[in-house]
Amino acid sequence: MTGLAGSHPALLQMRGIEKRFPGIIALHQVTFDVAPGEVHCLLGQNGAGKSTLIKVLAGVHQPNAGRIVFDGQDVDFSSPDDAIKAGIGTMYQELDLVESLTVAENIFLGHEQTRGGFSSRKSEQSKARELLARLGHPEISPDMEVGELSAAGQQIVSMARALSREVKLIIMDEPSAVLDSEEVANLFDTVRTLTANGVAVIYISHRLEEIRMIGDRITVLKDGTAAASNLLVSETPNAELIRYMTGRTISSIFPPVRSLDERTPPVLEVKDLVIAPGHQPISFSVRAGEILGLAGLVGSGRSEILGAVYGSTKAVSGSVAVDGKKIRSGSTVAAVNAGMGLCPEERKSQALLLDDTLIANFTLPSIGRFATAGFTDGAREYRASMEQIEKLELRPADPRREARTLSGGNQQKIVLGRWLSHGCRVLLLDEPTRGVDVGARSEIYQLVSELAGSGIAIIVVSSELEEVLGLCHQVLVVSEQRIVHRAPAGELSEHQILDLVMEGSTL
Amino acid sequence: MSISTPPKLERAQAVVPRRSAMKWLLDAGLRRNLGLILALVLLCALGVLTAGDRFADSNNLMTILRLAAVTGVVSIGATFVITIAGIDLSVGAILALAAVWATTLSGQAFAESTSWIFMPLTAMLIGAAAGLLNGILIAYGKVVSFITTLAMMAAARGLAEIISDKKTQLITVDGFLQAVGGEVFGIPVIVVIFVVVAVAGWVLLNRTTFGRRTFAIGGNPEAARLAGIKVQRHTALVYTLAGLCAGIGAFMLMARTTTGSATHGTGLELDVIAAVVIGGTLLSGGRGSIFGTVLGVLIFSALTNIFTLNNLSLSVQLVAKGAIIVIAVLIQRQLAIRQSRT
Numbered sequence: 001m002t003g004l005a006g007s008h009p010a011l012l013q014m015r016g017i018e019k020r021f022p023g024i025i026a027l028h029q030v031t032f033d034v035a036p037g038e039v040h041c042l043l044g045q046n047g048a049g050k051s052t053l054i055k056v057l058a059g060v061h062q063p064n065a066g067r068i069v070f071d072g073q074d075v076d077f078s079s080p081d082d083a084i085k086a087g088i089g090t091m092y093q094e095l096d097l098v099e100s101l102t103v104a105e106n107i108f109l110g111h112e113q114t115r116g117g118f119s120s121r122k123s124e125q126s127k128a129r130e131l132l133a134r135l136g137h138p139e140i141s142p143d144m145e146v147g148e149l150s151a152a153g154q155q156i157v158s159m160a161r162a163l164s165r166e167v168k169l170i171i172m173d174e175p176s177a178v179l180d181s182e183e184v185a186n187l188f189d190t191v192r193t194l195t196a197n198g199v200a201v202i203y204i205s206h207r208l209e210e211i212r213m214i215g216d217r218i219t220v221l222k223d224g225t226a227a228a229s230n231l232l233v234s235e236t237p238n239a240e241l242i243r244y245m246t247g248r249t250i251s252s253i254f255p256p257v258r259s260l261d262e263r264t265p266p267v268l269e270v271k272d273l274v275i276a277p278g279h280q281p282i283s284f285s286v287r288a289g290e291i292l293g294l295a296g297l298v299g300s301g302r303s304e305i306l307g308a309v310y311g312s313t314k315a316v317s318g319s320v321a322v323d324g325k326k327i328r329s330g331s332t333v334a335a336v337n338a339g340m341g342l343c344p345e346e347r348k349s350q351a352l353l354l355d356d357t358l359i360a361n362f363t364l365p366s367i368g369r370f371a372t373a374g375f376t377d378g379a380r381e382y383r384a385s386m387e388q389i390e391k392l393e394l395r396p397a398d399p400r401r402e403a404r405t406l407s408g409g410n411q412q413k414i415v416l417g418r419w420l421s422h423g424c425r426v427l428l429l430d431e432p433t434r435g436v437d438v439g440a441r442s443e444i445y446q447l448v449s450e451l452a453g454s455g456i457a458i459i460v461v462s463s464e465l466e467e468v469l470g471l472c473h474q475v476l477v478v479s480e481q482r483i484v485h486r487a488p489a490g491e492l493s494e495h496q497i498l499d500l501v502m503e504g505s506t507l
Numbered sequence: 508m509s510i511s512t513p514p515k516l517e518r519a520q521a522v523v524p525r526r527s528a529m530k531w532l533l534d535a536g537l538r539r540n541l542g543l544i545l546a547l548v549l550l551c552a553l554g555v556l557t558a559g560d561r562f563a564d565s566n567n568l569m570t571i572l573r574l575a576a577v578t579g580v581v582s583i584g585a586t587f588v589i590t591i592a593g594i595d596l597s598v599g600a601i602l603a604l605a606a607v608w609a610t611t612l613s614g615q616a617f618a619e620s621t622s623w624i625f626m627p628l629t630a631m632l633i634g635a636a637a638g639l640l641n642g643i644l645i646a647y648g649k650v651v652s653f654i655t656t657l658a659m660m661a662a663a664r665g666l667a668e669i670i671s672d673k674k675t676q677l678i679t680v681d682g683f684l685q686a687v688g689g690e691v692f693g694i695p696v697i698v699v700i701f702v703v704v705a706v707a708g709w710v711l712l713n714r715t716t717f718g719r720r721t722f723a724i725g726g727n728p729e730a731a732r733l734a735g736i737k738v739q740r741h742t743a744l745v746y747t748l749a750g751l752c753a754g755i756g757a758f759m760l761m762a763r764t765t766t767g768s769a770t771h772g773t774g775l776e777l778d779v780i781a782a783v784v785i786g787g788t789l790l791s792g793g794r795g796s797i798f799g800t801v802l803g804v805l806i807f808s809a810l811t812n813i814f815t816l817n818n819l820s821l822s823v824q825l826v827a828k829g830a831i832i833v834i835a836v837l838i839q840r841q842l843a844i845r846q847s848r849t
Contacts, residue, residue, distance in 0.1 A: 312733055336735025344733055351733065353726040355793055364723055365734040371716045378714075418734070 009072070011036040011200050012057075012169060017066035019052055026052040027063070028224045034169065039191060039201045041211045041233070044221035045245055045409075045437035050204055051093070053221065054171045057202075058090040059083035071168060081110075089162030093173040093204075093435065097154055097161075099147030104128035106146050107161045131160040134193075136186040150299055151178035159190070170194065171202045176210055177435060180297045180463070181498075188214050206437055208238050220244040245439070253442035254470035255449040257291075257489070264288050267457040268309075268340075268426045273318035275301070275308045279481050281318055286426070286457040291448065293472030293489065294461045295497050301481035302461045303345055306428050309459075310342045311335040322425055336365055341419030343412070345430040345461075351415045354404040358394075359385045361403050361414050366422040388417035393443065409440030416447060427451060430461045445471055465494040477501060540787065542838035543802040546831070550809045558816040567812065569695060573763065575808035576701035577602075577756045579801060581775060582782045583708035584638075584752025586800045587745045589783050590712070591725040592792025593645065593652040595746065597659035598753040599775030601637045603768070604663040605630040605757035607671040610767025615680050623682030630761070631754040637663055638750015642743030652746075660776065667769035675768040678761060687762035697759040704755060709797040721745060726793030781828070782807060785835035806831065 012034040019027040027049050034040045044050045055061045057068070059077030068075050070086055077083045083090070097106050104124045113120045113127065128142035137156045140149065146157055155178055162170050172191075176184045191201055191214055205211060211218065215233040219226055220241065227244045266285035273282045282305060286292045294302045308315040314330030321327065328334040335342075344350035353361050362385045363370055370381045385399040392413040394406075403414060412432060419427055429448065433441045448471060452458050462468050468475055469489050477485040477500045485500050554562035561567060581598050588595045608614070609630040618625045637659060644655045678684060687696050712718035720741050723731040732738045753772075760771050784790060785806070786799030810831065814824045 310733075332732055333735050333737050342733055349727070350729050351727075352730060353723055353793070356722065356726055360719065360722065363719075364731070365736070367716045367719045374715045374717060375710075376714055376716060376719060 010034065010069075011071060013067075013069040014053075014057070015067045015069075017053070017056060017068070018064045019049075019056055019061060020064050026224055027056070030066075030221070030224070030226050031229060032219055032226065033230065034200045034202060036168070036200055037195045037198045038216040039195060039203050039214050041215040041218045042202055042204045042221065043211070043218055043241060043245060044227075045439050048221040048245070048437075049224040050221055051173065052224075054090065054173060054202065054204070057083065058088060058171060084110075084165060087166055087168035088171065089165060089167040089169070090171040091155075091158045091162050091173060091175055093177065097146045097157060100145065102143045102145055103132075103140060103149070103157050103160075104142035106157055107131065107142075107164050109161070111165060127164070128160065131163055132156065134163075135160060135190050152180070152183050152298060155179060155183075159187075163194075167199060169200045169202065171204075173204045174206070174435065175203075176205055176207060178298060184210065206435075208241060245437075253445060255446050257471070257473060258289065258449065258453050260287065260290055260473055264290075267323060268459075269319075269321045269324075270309055271319045271321070273305075273308055273320065274316040275304050275313075275481065277316055279316075282483055283318075284476060284483070284486070286459060288425075288455045288457055289452050290474065291452050291458045291460060291472045293468035293475040294459065294478055295465055295468045295475055296478035296501055298463055300478045300501070302478045303430055304481070305478065306342070306430055306459065306461055310340060310428055312342070336422075339423075339425030340428065341365070341422060341424040341426070342428045343415045343419070343430060343432060345434065347408070347411050347415060347435075351418075352403045352411060355402055358389070358399045358401055358403060358406075358414060362388055362399075362418050362421055364418055366418075384421055388421050391420070392417050392447065407440075408435040409437055409444070412436055412440075412444060413447075416444070420451070424456055426457045426459075428459045428461075431463065432460060433462070433464070433467060465497050468497075469494065539796065540799050540802055542835065543786065543799060543806065546835060546838075547802060547806050547809065550806060550813065554809065554813045554816070557813065561816055562813065567816075569698070571805070571808050571812045572698045572701070573695050574811060575804045576695070576697040577760045577763065577772075578775065578778050578782065578808070579701045579804040580704045580759060581749075581752050581756040581772075582779045582786075582800045582804050583704050583797060584749035585779045585783050586708065586786070586788050586795050586797055587712065587721055588652070588749045589780070589788045589790060590721050590792060590795030591742060591745055592728075592790070593742070593745070594780070594790075595641065595652065595656045595749045596776045597637070597641060597656040597663055598749060598756075598779055599772035600660045600663035600667070601634050601750055601753040602757045602760065602772035602775060603770065604637060604667040604670075605633040605754045606761050606767040606771045607667045607676065607769055608633045609758060610676040610678055610761060611670065612676070615676075615678065618680045618683065623680050623686060626678075626680060626683050626761070627687065627755075627758040630758040631751055634754020634757060635747050635751040638747040638753070639743065641750065642746030645746060646739040646742035664769065671767070671769045673769060675766050675770075678765050678767065684762060684765060687758060688765065697762060700755065700759060704752065705797060705801050712795060712797055717741075717744075722793060722795070724792075725795070778807065781832050785832055803835075806835075 010033045014030065014032040017027050017030040030049070030053060032053065042050050042053070052061060056063050059080045059082050062078065070088070075086060077086070098109065101109070107128045108124050113124045125142040132138060132140050132142070135156055140153055140156060146154060149157065155175060159175070175187060179187060195201060203211070203215060212233060218231040218233055218236060218241065220228040220231070222245060264287040267288050268286040270285065271283050275282070284292070294305060296302045304313070307313040309320050311327065311329060311331045311334060319326050320329070322338040322340060325338065327338050348354060353364065359381050363381050367376065370377050370384065382399055389397050389399060394410050394413050394417070403411060406414070432448065433444055436444060448458060448460070460468065460472055469492060472489045475487060475489050475492055476483050477497055479501050581602065585595055585598060609626045614626070614629060641655055641659050644650050645652050689696055691699060712721060720731065720736050723736060724738055724741055728738055757771065761767055782803035783800050786796055786803035788795040788799065807828065810827060811824060814827070
């Protein structure tokens with residue numbers, strides 16, 4: 001807990017920041033201070049204006065009004081380059097790396113190390129190696145292609161890129177979203193080293209426990225205004241933070257787990273499914289109304305299991321059956337026809353038509369049903385979309401809006417609504433609450449529970465053990481491409497699952 | 508990000524907002540293509556200024572439309588291809604192949620003894636078949652569209668030369684020349700075909716499941732696949748459609764020139780791509796506009812006409828064409844940016 005306000009002159013002062021987009025006031029009279037060497041946490045629900053605020057600071061957006069003082073000088077960033085030159089580094093939530101370039105090339109993108117006009121590969125590589133080692137990841141080789149790295153690895157590269165320049169302030173937008181607990185610990189070590197050297201960090205995360213571990217002060221945004229500023233982490237209880245964020249208190253965000261009739265026949269049956277050559281066969285089944293959780297670390301093989309069940313990747317052998325009927329392997333068409341639906345991990349790249357309307361996104365798999373002899377019926381599509389918007393309490397409630405303009409939580413609701421309106425027997429949810437804020441999370445949990453109640457078989461893959469335990473009936477623990485344990489959620493604790501995952505032991 | 512939470516929706520509000528056809532046209536058609544319409548109006552003004560009555564004459568307007576018709580029909584098919592983020596370089600060569608195949612001596616003799624309709628049918632069939640081959644290679648063989656259609660461009664042109672022995676074949680089937688080369692109510696039949704294909708293309712792209720899937724595959728192929736859309740089959744169909752349009756263009760050109768030749772449609776693919784792109788269809792896929800494509804084609808043929816009326820050389824035309832492509836795309840970009848903010 002270093003430099004708090006008052007003891008130092010502020011490094012950054014944002015005063016009366018105003019940012020309007022057509023039809024929307026994204027930021028209204030926001031005041032935000034950061035002291036040198038502190039970790040200032042920015043909290044708020046999706047759509048509260050966090051991203052807009054940091055984009056204003058990073059020079060991506062220009063504010064309509066307000067004053068920014070950075071390092072004692074009035075600044076007016078007209079481009080991200082200006083902000084970087086002033087000493088503000090940003091790690092965006094959506095990784096902005098070029099996958100086909102190497103790690104070193106990405107790190108020095110835009111400020112290539114040159115010698116006599118030629119790019120100096122050698123010095124870039126040695127500097128990159130040094131940076132990665134400093135971040136506790138010497139195993140990442142500077143000449144690897146970024147596309148070959150895991151999401152966590154890419155995150156590290158993104159941070160190395162921010163640190164490759166002289167920075168006085170680093171903005172981290174949900175850096176832990178794709179990291180496991182050990183990687184988060186590494187990240188925090190790095191953050192502490194930075195702050196000890198006087199670098200300030202703006203840290204954005206939905207995980208309150210992380211903020212407790214790393215943060216000095218907190219500013220909470222709600223609906224584009226600062227609901228609370230400069231709260232001391234050590235003196236502010238979680239309940240108070242949640243109240244500032246949502247304007248309400250949340251006692252338990254999980255709906256009660258519905259009881260299951262043991263005699264209900266299984267809807268989804270997976271038998272001896274071998275996902276890749278050399279892997280152990282996997283078998284499990286899900287009954288109507290049952291929620292099955294797949295717990296495990298990122299990269300443990302959870303998403304791969306889901307992909308093989310859905311047919312987005314072709315399994316080596318084994319069978320998947322819905323209502324007793326086997327599905328052709330490796331065909332998403334067959335899976336959807338059999339009544340399966342998938343909400344994939346990467347909403348933007350795998351699920352949404354970002355530039356298209358909500359209507360087009362909702363009706364994507366079921367467009368044939370809104371058509372007579374191939375001709376679509378716009379009015380029917382509109383009504384069906386409006387119905388989903390109401391049911392999901394989607395905001396803003398305009399079916400003709402582009403999906404791109406919605407917040408993460410609302411985008412996830414679009415993908416869910418797509419399968420609701422299609423009508424599913426089996427729903428596969430891969431990280432359903434990733435990048436979704438606390439308020440929208442509980443809505444999504446409620447929705448999943450209701451869907452199960454209506455007789456749909458559901459599989460939930462999640463990195464958040466709390467979520468798997470709070471939402472599911474049955475849990476499969478996955479480690480190193482194997483199912484290492486299966487038990488009713490009620491008989492497991494977070495601690496047990498972590499032990500199983502770490503050891504990869506068979507029980 | 509809105510400050511005020513929107514009011515709770517009443518049931519009654521879930522009624523589809525009425526949008527009359529006229530308002531829709533004004534809204535989507537005119538506003539989105541404002542830059543193009545403006546360009547066309549300016550061109551026409553230029554035509555009247557420089558060539559006066561020779562330009563504004565109704566016969567001259569028909570000449571412009573006749574010139575636009577073949578490129579126009581082929582561009583409609585290409586709009587679908589570009590909307591799925593593909594490219595088809597082979598349309599000109601396919602057109603030539605379809606034209607020489609439909610005008611072989613034996614083919615003409617057969618059409619003479621039965622019905623002229625077999626000539627356009629042959630052209631369409633050959634066009635669609637070549638397009639299907641493109642589509643299968645691209646969708647199932649996973650060869651990128653640029654390479655596949657580049658190969659088809661060479662192969663189809665070569666095959667056309669072999670079949671025709673590099674000779675231009677005169678068309679002697681009077682039924683065909685009268686039917687397709689003639690006029691209805693003073694409007695050339697090929698112009699009518701252009702209008703029909705354009706309207707059908709608009710309906711197909713904007714009002715059918717086929718069109719919706721086209722946009723979806725262009726916008727996010729992975730999302731489309733995971734939503735259970737038959738992406739490969741659809742891709743193959745889109746290239747087949749482009750081939751079919753080239754086949755239609757082939758018999759239109761046959762009627763206009765009264766010949767079949769392996770040199771038909773040389774360089775057509777670039778005119779087509781230019782027209783589609785200045786019409787606002789994104790090369791990156793996901794957005795396409797038939798109306799924009801039609802405007803793009805009209806702009807180019809009006810330009811050619813004005814230059815011809817003013818006795819300017821083909822070389823000058825090419826320079827102007829290049830300038831127009833760049834200017835139009837720049838304007839489109841600015842408008843698109845402004846629109847995305849509203």
